Amino acid sequence: PFSVYRVFGIESRFGFSRMTPGLFVADLVRQTLLGALLGVPLVTLVLWLMQRMGALWWAYVWAAWMGFNLLVLLVYPTFIAPLFNKFTRLDDPALAGRIEALLARCGFRSSGLYVMDGSRRSSHGNAYFTGFGAAKRIVLFDTLIERLAPAEIEAVLAHELGHYRRRHVWKRVALLALTSLALLWVLGRLAGEPWFYEGLHVSTHSMAMALLLFVLVVPAFTFFLQPLSSLYSRRHEFEADAFAAAHASTADLVKALVKLYKDNATTLTPDPLHSAYYDSHPPAAARIGRLQTEGGPS
Numbered sequence: 241p242f243s244v245y246r247v248f249g250i251e252s253r254f255g256f257s258r259m260t261p262g263l264f265v266a267d268l269v270r271q272t273l274l275g276a277l278l279g280v281p282l283v284t285l286v287l288w289l290m291q292r293m294g295a296l297w298w299a300y301v302w303a304a305w306m307g308f309n310l311l312v313l314l315v316y317p318t319f320i321a322p323l324f325n326k327f328t329r330l331d332d333p334a335l336a337g338r339i340e341a342l343l344a345r346c347g348f349r350s351s352g353l354y355v356m357d358g359s360r361r362s363s364h365g366n367a368y369f370t371g372f373g374a375a376k377r378i379v380l381f382d383t384l385i386e387r388l389a390p391a392e393i394e395a396v397l398a399h400e401l402g403h404y405r406r407r408h409v410w411k412r413v414a415l416l417a418l419t420s421l422a423l424l425w426v427l428g429r430l431a432g433e434p435w436f437y438e439g440l441h442v443s444t445h446s447m448a449m450a451l452l453l454f455v456l457v458v459p460a461f462t463f464f465l466q467p468l469s470s471l472y473s474r475r476h477e478f479e480a481d482a483f484a485a486a487h488a489s490t491a492d493l494v495k496a497l498v499k500l501y502k503d504n505a506t507t508l509t510p511d512p513l514h515s516a517y518y519d520s521h522p523p524a525a526a527r528i529g530r531l532q533t534e535g536g537p538s
Contacts (some may be wrong), residue, residue: 251362254354254505270323282308290431290447298428302421305538309416317371327354330380335390339378342394346401346487354379364504365394369404387503388496394485395493396500402483408476415472415475427454466517473520478530487532 247264251257282304289300312320321327330336330353339353351371358366358381365384371377378400384393403409430436431450437443440453484493501508501524508524515523 247387256365256504257361258359261330263361267324274320274323278308278312286451287448290451295428298424299421302417302424305315305420305424306417309413312373313413317377321356321370324463325360326357327379329353329356330466334395335385339395339397342398342401342488346398346405348401348404349376351377354405355382355385356380357382359383365500366511367393369400388501389492391489391492392499395488395490398484398488399480399493401487402480405416405483406476406479408480410477423454423458427451430454470517470519473513474522477521481531482526482534485534490531494531497524497528497531517529 244249244264247257247259248261251259272367285304286301289304290297293300315399330339336353343350350369354377356379358364363383364381365387366381367384368379370379378397380393380397384396388396427450431447434445437445437449440457442449443451481493484490500506510519510523521527
């Protein structure tokens with residue numbers, strides 16, 4: 241219900257949503273089937289490990305969980321993403337040449353430059369790197385190409401490349417590994433404690449019930465860590481901006497950010513407390529102000 245309201249209510253009200261009811265239902269069916277295809281075997285494996293691996297079951301579950309995440313990172317670009325969007329090779333020689341020159345300056349090798357049909361669902365624009373190893377690829381939303389000049393697209397890609405060069409993805413994978421290991425260790429301590437079940441008014445004591453209860457109650461305790469997560473993410477955004485300023489035009493990056501903030505109707509003056517607690521990206525004024533202060537290629 242919340243997704244329906246967001247897509248056909250809020251997003252449509254401000255002219256962003258291009259989603260049709262048929263496409264929304266098709267996406268929902270695909271997401272459900274994919275979730276079952278990936279999730280059911282994973283949960284089955286986790287429950288089997290919890291039952292069979294003795295007191296250290298949480299370590300085996302952690303290894304399985306991290307292996308699953310790395311597998312998804314590997315197969316997402318070529319097997320999962322194409323289930324929802326169409327990807328075509330970038331056919332603009334001038335823009336492709338500009339991007340290839342940027343990649344050469346940064347020492348980055350990609351398996352290809354692709355354009356995604358993001359306009360089927362939304363007018364929002366974006367660009368991203370996905371995959372790792374030989375499967376790395378650069379993806380541009382078609383809406384981004386429509387809105388930004390080639391130099392501005394280059395600057396945006398330089399920002400995304402900054403995330404890769406500063407190893408932000410792997411740092412977040414490492415953070416996921418540490419936090420999931422800590423949480424599973426806690427679950428390993430709680431699963432055998434009667435008070436854990438009784439405190440939640442549950443009479444059934446089992447590994448499956450312990451896992452279910454833990455998943456339900458963890459958000460109430462990890463909620464207080466949200467500001468730290470947001471701060472960590474904003475720090476990465478500043479680092480990526482600095483990388484972009486060093487390898488592309490600062491002025492073009494500022495122009496691109498202004499266009500994107502405007503086109504996406506992003507709040508330019510968010511409440512400071514709310515922003516510090518929830519926002520994964522710095523406010524527009526903070527990002528642009530730092531870019532203009534630190535400077536870079538013009």
